[in-house]
Amino acid sequence: MVTIRDVASRAGVSPATVSRVVNGLVGYSDETKVRVEEAVAALHYEPDTFARGLKMKQSSVIGVLAPMVSDALASQVMSGVEHAAREGGYSVMLGRTGQGSTFAPGYLRTLRTYRSAGVILISAAITPEMRRVLGSNVPLISVAIRDGIRFPSIGIDDERAAYDGTKHLLALGHERIGLLAGDPQSTLVNAVRERGYRRAMAEAGRPAVLEQGNSLYDSAPPALHRLLATDPHLTAVFALSDEMGAAVVNELQRIGRRVPHDISVLGFDNTRTATHVYPALSTIAQPLERMGELAVERLLSLTDPGQKVMPHRLITRGTTAPPLSSH
Amino acid sequence: MVTIRDVASRAGVSPATVSRVVNGLVGYSDETKVRVEEAVAALHYEPDTFARGLKMKQSSVIGVLAPMVSDALASQVMSGVEHAAREGGYSVMLGRTGQGSTFAPGYLRTLRTYRSAGVILISAAITPEMRRVLGSNVPLISVAIRDGIRFPSIGIDDERAAYDGTKHLLALGHERIGLLAGDPQSTLVNAVRERGYRRAMAEAGRPAVLEQGNSLYDSAPPALHRLLATDPHLTAVFALSDEMGAAVVNELQRIGRRVPHDISVLGFDNTRTATHVYPALSTIAQPLERMGELAVERLLSLTDPGQKVMPHRLITRGTTAPPLSSH
DNA sequence: TTGTAAGCGTTATCAG
DNA sequence: CTGATAACGCTTACAA
Numbered sequence: 268m269v270t271i272r273d274v275a276s277r278a279g280v281s282p283a284t285v286s287r288v289v290n291g292l293v294g295y296s297d298e299t300k301v302r303v304e305e306a307v308a309a310l311h312y313e314p315d316t317f318a319r320g321l322k323m324k325q326s327s328v329i330g331v332l333a334p335m336v337s338d339a340l341a342s343q344v345m346s347g348v349e350h351a352a353r354e355g356g357y358s359v360m361l362g363r364t365g366q367g368s369t370f371a372p373g374y375l376r377t378l379r380t381y382r383s384a385g386v387i388l389i390s391a392a393i394t395p396e397m398r399r400v401l402g403s404n405v406p407l408i409s410v411a412i413r414d415g416i417r418f419p420s421i422g423i424d425d426e427r428a429a430y431d432g433t434k435h436l437l438a439l440g441h442e443r444i445g446l447l448a449g450d451p452q453s454t455l456v457n458a459v460r461e462r463g464y465r466r467a468m469a470e471a472g473r474p475a476v477l478e479q480g481n482s483l484y485d486s487a488p489p490a491l492h493r494l495l496a497t498d499p500h501l502t503a504v505f506a507l508s509d510e511m512g513a514a515v516v517n518e519l520q521r522i523g524r525r526v527p528h529d530i531s532v533l534g535f536d537n538t539r540t541a542t543h544v545y546p547a548l549s550t551i552a553q554p555l556e557r558m559g560e561l562a563v564e565r566l567l568s569l570t571d572p573g574q575k576v577m578p579h580r581l582i583t584r585g586t587t588a589p590p591l592s593s594h
Numbered sequence: 595m596v597t598i599r600d601v602a603s604r605a606g607v608s609p610a611t612v613s614r615v616v617n618g619l620v621g622y623s624d625e626t627k628v629r630v631e632e633a634v635a636a637l638h639y640e641p642d643t644f645a646r647g648l649k650m651k652q653s654s655v656i657g658v659l660a661p662m663v664s665d666a667l668a669s670q671v672m673s674g675v676e677h678a679a680r681e682g683g684y685s686v687m688l689g690r691t692g693q694g695s696t697f698a699p700g701y702l703r704t705l706r707t708y709r710s711a712g713v714i715l716i717s718a719a720i721t722p723e724m725r726r727v728l729g730s731n732v733p734l735i736s737v738a739i740r741d742g743i744r745f746p747s748i749g750i751d752d753e754r755a756a757y758d759g760t761k762h763l764l765a766l767g768h769e770r771i772g773l774l775a776g777d778p779q780s781t782l783v784n785a786v787r788e789r790g791y792r793r794a795m796a797e798a799g800r801p802a803v804l805e806q807g808n809s810l811y812d813s814a815p816p817a818l819h820r821l822l823a824t825d826p827h828l829t830a831v832f833a834l835s836d837e838m839g840a841a842v843v844n845e846l847q848r849i850g851r852r853v854p855h856d857i858s859v860l861g862f863d864n865t866r867t868a869t870h871v872y873p874a875l876s877t878i879a880q881p882l883e884r885m886g887e888l889a890v891e892r893l894l895s896l897t898d899p900g901q902k903v904m905p906h907r908l909i910t911r912g913t914t915a916p917p918l919s920s921h
Numbered sequence: 922t923t924g925t926a927a928g929c930g931t932t933a934t935c936a937g
Numbered sequence: 938c939t940g941a942t943a944a945c946g947c948t949t950a951c952a953a
Contacts, residue, residue: 270930281940286932294938316707317653318930320644321945328687338669338866346662349690358704360655361688363676377685380643484870510870517872539665543811543837543870545844597946608924613948621922645946648929 269310278306289314320382325404327357329563330378330386332371335363339509339538340555341389344410347559348387355567357384364391375400385566387559392455393418408572410562411553414455419565419572421558425456428579429463429507432533432551435581436503437471440589441531444468445494446477447487447506447515457482460507460535476501480511487514502590503531509540509550516544516586527588537582546585553579596637605633616641647709651731654684656890657705657713659698662690666836666865667882668716671737674886675714682894684711691718702727712893714886719782720745735899737889738880741782746892746899748885752783755906756790756834759860759878762908763830764798767916768858771795772821773804774814774833774842784809787834787862803828807838814841829917830858836867836877843871843913854915864909873912880906 271289275282280299287295288303289312295303306312320326329352333341345361352359360383362374375397378386385406388397392414393407401407406419413420436444446464449457461477468475478493480486487506491514495501506512512534519526526532526546534541537552554577565572598616602609607626614622615630616639622630633639647653656679660668672688679686687710689701702724705713712733715724719741720734728734733746740747763771773791776784788804795802805820807813814833818841822828833839839861846853853859853873861868864879881904892899 268930271932272930282930283932283940283942284938287939290932296938299938313703313707315648315930317644317647317709318945319932321642321648321930321947322932323945326644335669335673338665342662342665342669345690353700358687358701358708359689360685362686363672373680374685376640380640381685382644484866513870517870520872539811540870543840543844543867545847595946598948599946609947610925610949611923614923617948623922626922642946645929646948648931648946649948650929 268315269312271312271314274303274306274310274312277310278302325382325384328360328378328381328383329357329566330374330381330383331359331361331389332374332386332391333361333363333389334391339540340411340536343538343555344389344559344562347556347561348563349559350556351560351563355563357563357567371397372400379405385563387562387566388412390456393420406566406572408562408566410558411555412453412455413574413576416574419574421561421565421575421577423553423577423579425459426463426466428551428553429460429505429535430467431463431579431581432505432535433464433467435583436505436531436533436587437467437473439503439531439587441503442471442473442590443476443498443501444473444503444505445498445501446475447490447494447504447511448477448479449482449507449511451479453482457507464505480506480508482508482511484510484514487511488518491515491518501530503533503587505533505535507535509534509536509538509548512548512550512586513540513544516546516548527586528591531588531590532586534586537580541582541584549581549583549585549587551579552582553577595642596639598639598641601630601633601637601639604637605629652709652711655687655705655708655710656684656893657701657708657710658686658688658716659701659713659718660688660690660716661718666867667738667863670865670882671716671886671889674883674888675890676886677883678887678890682890684890684894698724699727706732712890714889714893715739717783720747733893733899735889735893737885738882739780739782740901740903743901746901748888748892748902748904750880750904750906752786753790753793755878755880756787756832756862757794758790758906758908759832759862760791760794762910763832763858763860763914764794764800766830766858766914768830769798769800769917770803770825770828770830771800772825772828772831773802774817774821774831774838775804775806776809776834776838778806780809784834791832807833807835809835809838811837811841814838815845818842818845828857830860830914832860832862834862836861836863836865836875839875839877839913840867840871843873843875854913855918858915858917859913861913864907868909868911876908876910876912876914878906879909880904 409420413422478490480490534548534550541548736747740749805817807817861877868875
């Protein structure tokens with residue numbers, strides 16, 4: 268292993284000087300800088316992470332905690348995170364957490380011992396428990412979820428997004444729109460979206476009809492059937508995740524209902540899943556990658572990351588159309 | 595920060611003794627063990643990763659390099675990796691590499707500087723370049739790919755699996771079976787699977803008809819149309835990835851061909867994607883999670899990881915049936 | 922069974 | 938502008 272002393276002796280300077288030029292500090296002549304750099308290059312010197320970590324009080328790893336649920340969403344956020352992290356010379360350590368956050372404490376502990384520069388939570392709220400095990404030195408931020416008050420986060424206005432989505436369906440002429448809600452425990456995302464739907468329906472003077480899924484594919488078919496049982500004349504269903512939306516499209520197909528002729532379907536998030544069904548799913552887009560980038564930027568900016576609301580966008584593809592009855 | 599000296603003085607012993615009990619070494623009385631453990635617990639002592647890493651020559655991170663391509667596959671392997679790693683007290687650092695492996699060298703460098711205990715490559719072959727940047731101390735293993743000779747790997751017998759898949763279609767009565775191949779550059783997976791298909795077709799005295807995709811969803815529809823242009827009477831298509839298989843099912847639907855009545859479709863890998871289309875995709879399963887677990891076990895076993903061939907399995911779901919003409 | 926002390930490779934302080 | 942030197946927290950001979 269080549270150490271800073273090797274570089275120093277080859278360049279004919281002291282280790283301290285090497286450290287200075289390597290870290291871009293001030294206090295050396297141009298000439299020594301050149302000599303040191305030559306030596307560094309010649310010897311392929313790389314500072315030792317552990318020695319450095321021991322001295323300094325933090326490392327350059329950023330932790331990301333992603334739920335195994337909604338892989339596609341997390342994956343897109345990750346792209347952004349990774350990009351921004353790499354740009355800033357940071358490495359990303361990803362932990363996937365289970366349904367009941369089984370692994371989260373373990374990961375957080377690891378991240379703390381690695382003196383992580385910060386951690387990003389995807390689609391998960393920051394809990395006091397998390398704050399506690401992480402210690403107070405490590406900044407924390409949530410992505411794709413937010414409550415607008417308590418913790419640093421980057422997300423969209425979920426209430427408004429769901430409101431807009433419902434409005435779109437209403438504008439198309441639909442009057443009976445069912446909502447396929449997500450896990451009700453997710454009060455910060457699903458409950459909020461649900462509110463947006465209810466508001467739009469109420470404004471239109473239409474009754475809300477909804478059933479709970481859990482955001483995942485498999486939860487959608489049964490929920491869809493409950494929805495249809497409640498109102499067999501539904502002409503549109505708004506699913507609060509693309510996975511559920513895709514499942515609805517497929518299930519409708521299976522039971523012989525044509526999409527979008529008989530029933531329109533609208534998804535949520537605009538993950539890759541939305542384009543992996545036929546017809547491709549109309550959905551509400553969140554700027555997932557950008558949110559990931561922003562998360563690392565804010566995390567590293569040292570100032571309080573605060574809350575950031577990103578714009579959402581309606582994307583119409585093949586699953587939304589006016590209802591048959593509107594002709 | 596609480597250090598080993600704090601624990602030592604509280605327990606009334608030396609730092610060396612604390613180190614010994616913390617690391618489960620020998621050489622202390624039961625009584626001191628108890629005292630030290632009490633002190634550790636009372637002070638919430640945690641050994642400093644960096645100080646330890648500086649002394650010892652390796653850390654307990656396992657690196658995983660996954661292609662952004664085929665997220666679903668990587669995700670399943672990751673589950674296994676994570677599980678086994680956690681079991682052994684290791685942390686997992688995930689790096690996603692681009693199409694042209696853009697990030698791979700950077701990640702590998704990071705992993706080396708973190709003195710990673712080993713790195714796992716998902717669906718990627720170990721190149722001399724990788725070996726070089728990683729240094730010779732870090733063990734490396736590939737998962738879901740193998741060439742059976744040169745590098746440590748865990749995978750299935752791709753030739754045989756593709757052969758079996760083709761045989762299945764043949765046994766159903768199909769005679770005109772098109773192959774939707776993957777990236778031809780992937781000589782270790784796609785080229786091998788292609789060989790299996792060719793062998794089965796040759797044995798059946800049927801002509802091979804194939805087109806290249808790149809394993810991803812979007813590459814499939816155009817390739818499917820080329821396939822259909824070559825032989826409009828195809829009654830089955832075998833796609834060498836579930837994403838392509840799903841795309842074929844959807845595209846067939848779009849152009850008005852019924853699956854499986856008019857055309858059967860068989861996928862490959864048995865990722866979650868296979869169940870996210872309607873009808874659900876019949877496919878060849880690889881024990882992805884198990885492969886991930888095994889990868890870490892072998893990586894950490896210190897002996898040469900060697901090559902391991904896992905069993906594959908045909909899973910018939912809704913997209914394969916006898917051809918119409920067989921009645 | 923236990924303690925002392927010498928590093929591991931860096932960075933930071935303080936002289937020069 | 939540069940060089941000694943003292944930590945950082947831990948492990949491990951080597952002594953006792």
